[in-house]
Amino acid sequence: MATNRSGAAQRPNGAPQTKVCQFKLVLLGESAVGKSSLVLRFVKGQFHEYQESTIGAAFLTQTVCLDDTTVKFEIWDTAGQERYHSLAPMYYRGAQAAIVVYDITNQDTFGRAKNWVKELQRQASPSIVIALAGNKSDLAAKRMVEFEEAQAYADENGLLFMETSAKTAMNVNDIFLAIANKLPKSEGAGAAGAGGARRLADGEQPRPSSCCK
Amino acid sequence: MDEEYDAIVLGTGLKECILSGMLSVSGKKVLHIDRNKYYGGESASITPLEELFAKFNAPAPDETYGRGRDWNVDLIPKFLMANGLLVKLLIHTGVTRYLEFKSIEGSYVYKGGKISKVPVDQKEALASDLMGMFEKRRFRNFLIYVQDFQEEDAKTWKDFDPSTANMQSLYDKFGLDRNTQDFTGHALALYLDDGYLQQPAIQTIRRIKLYSDSLAKYGKSPYLYPMYGLGELPQGFARLSAIYGGTYMLDKPIDEIVLSEDGKVVGVRSGNEVAKCKQVYCDPSYVPERVHKKGQVIRCICLLDHPIANTKDALSTQIIIPQKQVGRHFDIYVSVVSYTHQVAAKGWFIAMVSTTVETNDPESEIKPGLDLLGPIRQKFISISDYYEPIDLGSQSQIFISESYDATTHFETTCLDVLKIYKRGTGEDFDFSKVKVELGEEDQ
Numbered sequence: 001m002a003t004n005r006s007g008a009a010q011r012p013n014g015a016p017q018t019k020v021c022q023f024k025l026v027l028l029g030e031s032a033v034g035k036s037s038l039v040l041r042f043v044k045g046q047f048h049e050y051q052e053s054t055i056g057a058a059f060l061t062q063t064v065c066l067d068d069t070t071v072k073f074e075i076w077d078t079a080g081q082e083r084y085h086s087l088a089p090m091y092y093r094g095a096q097a098a099i100v101v102y103d104i105t106n107q108d109t110f111g112r113a114k115n116w117v118k119e120l121q122r123q124a125s126p127s128i129v130i131a132l133a134g135n136k137s138d139l140a141a142k143r144m145v146e147f148e149e150a151q152a153y154a155d156e157n158g159l160l161f162m163e164t165s166a167k168t169a170m171n172v173n174d175i176f177l178a179i180a181n182k183l184p185k186s187e188g189a190g191a192a193g194a195g196g197a198r199r200l201a202d203g204e205q206p207r208p209s210s211c212c213k
Numbered sequence: 214m215d216e217e218y219d220a221i222v223l224g225t226g227l228k229e230c231i232l233s234g235m236l237s238v239s240g241k242k243v244l245h246i247d248r249n250k251y252y253g254g255e256s257a258s259i260t261p262l263e264e265l266f267a268k269f270n271a272p273a274p275d276e277t278y279g280r281g282r283d284w285n286v287d288l289i290p291k292f293l294m295a296n297g298l299l300v301k302l303l304i305h306t307g308v309t310r311y312l313e314f315k316s317i318e319g320s321y322v323y324k325g326g327k328i329s330k331v332p333v334d335q336k337e338a339l340a341s342d343l344m345g346m347f348e349k350r351r352f353r354n355f356l357i358y359v360q361d362f363q364e365e366d367a368k369t370w371k372d373f374d375p376s377t378a379n380m381q382s383l384y385d386k387f388g389l390d391r392n393t394q395d396f397t398g399h400a401l402a403l404y405l406d407d408g409y410l411q412q413p414a415i416q417t418i419r420r421i422k423l424y425s426d427s428l429a430k431y432g433k434s435p436y437l438y439p440m441y442g443l444g445e446l447p448q449g450f451a452r453l454s455a456i457y458g459g460t461y462m463l464d465k466p467i468d469e470i471v472l473s474e475d476g477k478v479v480g481v482r483s484g485n486e487v488a489k490c491k492q493v494y495c496d497p498s499y500v501p502e503r504v505h506k507k508g509q510v511i512r513c514i515c516l517l518d519h520p521i522a523n524t525k526d527a528l529s530t531q532i533i534i535p536q537k538q539v540g541r542h543f544d545i546y547v548s549v550v551s552y553t554h555q556v557a558a559k560g561w562f563i564a565m566v567s568t569t570v571e572t573n574d575p576e577s578e579i580k581p582g583l584d585l586l587g588p589i590r591q592k593f594i595s596i597s598d599y600y601e602p603i604d605l606g607s608q609s610q611i612f613i614s615e616s617y618d619a620t621t622h623f624e625t626t627c628l629d630v631l632k633i634y635k636r637g638t639g640e641d642f643d644f645s646k647v648k649v650e651l652g653e654e655d656q
Contacts, residue, residue, distance in 0.1 A: 084463070084465075197440050199312070
């Protein structure tokens with residue numbers, strides 16, 4: 001169970017001028033495949049066996065430090081709006097990365113995952129980095145989706161692919177790390193918003209974007 | 214759908230989405246339904262451009278309009294006051310995290326057939342051609358009075374009781390002429406007509422303060438506009454509602470609002486399914502028999518491939534044509550946004566001319582606004598009825614929002630929402646119910 005947490009949430013010790021890139025990452029997938037659990041594991045290192053559907057984990061951030069860059073993920077959970085196909089276009093808007101999740105013990109969720117990939121190809125930016133996560137790998141005894149089948153599908157569609165377990169933490173950090181590595185980190189990459197746009201805040205100042213928190 | 218809810222909200226216009234968010238945050242179990250397959254109802258931004266042309270039965274746009282998907286065209290033009298109610302709601306609820314804004318570059322007012330910039334500081338005021346020299350001095354004294362005015366400190370009222378004396382008498386106290394009154398009441402206090410002159414001056418003083426506080430926030434103008442169009446606002450509040458447990462169904466026709474024998478709502482029927490509820494919140498289109506028509510608003514969407522003349526090529530502006538300048542009862546508004554807000558393809562501008570209808574020929578009523586725009590590539594006119602509910606909903610427990618009015622900003626929108634929330638729940642909305650930790654904001 002000891003998993004490699006390197007990469008997640010570390011300070012760049014002493015490195016004075018690490019480049020910071022911020023990216024919007026959205027989660028997609030059928031209800032109850034473990035989307036929120038994956039995020040909760042990644043961001044807080046926690047797992048709840050009976051996670052309520054629709055929790056407040058709707059906007060979390062987590063940083064991943066690569067060699068010369070700090071990647072800050074702004075993670076959007078569906079907040080249950082996927083259930084009746086009522087996800088708003090705002091959800092996909094400006095997303096630079098997506099994790100499409102299915103449950104390896106449920107073939108239907110894999111079929112749905114393929115539809116979400118299609119939806120992303122239609123709605124999201126053409127350069128979006130998509131990862132496919134076969135979650136609940138701790139339940140391999142009840143497996144209904146073969147690893148090879150999913151791998152082949154991912155290869156055909158240019159997706160990153162891993163089987164994960166939010167429960168044991170297997171591959172959870174790794175899949176985010178793999179996404180971080182694949183994202184373009186050119187100058188200005190991940191700068192939230194187009195030129196001059198701002199977020200509103202009580203304290204007035206637009207959010208700072210130049211240090212690893 | 215076959216469950217029991219505290220409240221069912223019908224329609225995903227901005228007002229309904231804010232209400233839905235507030236109800237969910239307050240711990241109510243909410244089901245939110247829209248008959249359309251998209252969010253926003255009347256306050257949606259239409260995309261792609263082909264969809265807008267089809268909506269108005271126009272032949273498809275040619276290739277000069279660029280990619281259709283780059284367009285998000287509002288049906289109802291409004292801006293946010295930077296220090297106004299909607300911004301407060303956005304910040305307190307955390308919805309602001311989903312959105313990005315740009316300041317509107319300038320605000321203009323129409324006088325004697327041409328437009329002048331509404332001055333934003335002393336320097337601009339001195340250079341402004343809106344007033345003569347002596348008038349400028351009187352106007353400056355008036356502004357200082359308003360700035361120093363504190364409602365709780367009668368000393369700052371300077372022997373004038375603003376809660377009883379009307380606005381006309383305050384203008385007279387400072388000797389402001391007709392033109393300055395026009396520009397103050399319509400371009401700063403943002404009144405639609407001249408009814409305010411006979412109302413207690415305090416109302417106008419508050420509005421001018423809102424204007425200057427908003428201006429102080431970001432400098433260029435008191436107005437903000439969201440990237441990708443106003444349609445993002447309802448989506449943001451819908452997300453808030455969903456995060457707090459609200460259930461969303463789009464593309465779901467509503468066939469009946471089910472009442473008990475004593476006329477109280479007990480559920481909503483769609484086909485064979487009935488969702489039970491204690492209350493319904495909705496826009497007028499879901500309950501035509503429970504609203505009456507109060508008036509009409511004309512709105513004309515104009516697609517332009519150039520900025521507006523005499524605005525220093527601004528990528529966004531507001532122009533107010535005070536009613537008296539063109540012999541009308543209500544003001545005409547022109548709002549301009551463009552590709553810089555990701556609502557149009559590169560190089561394109563969207564101007565909207567709107568006013569409250571007062572004749573049988575509404576199209577000619579907006580002509581003074583259209584004349585300011587220069588060549589118009591495409592024009593879409595809509596004339597919408599303005600509805601208000603026939604009762605307050607206390608018996609039926611059906612709470613109905615008013616249609617969107619002709620004002621240029623969201624203040625009346627938010628006031629309607631807060632009133633409806635109070636009617637429905639019996640209390641004012643408590644912002645402290647929004648848990649900060651929910652957002653996990655990292656700073």
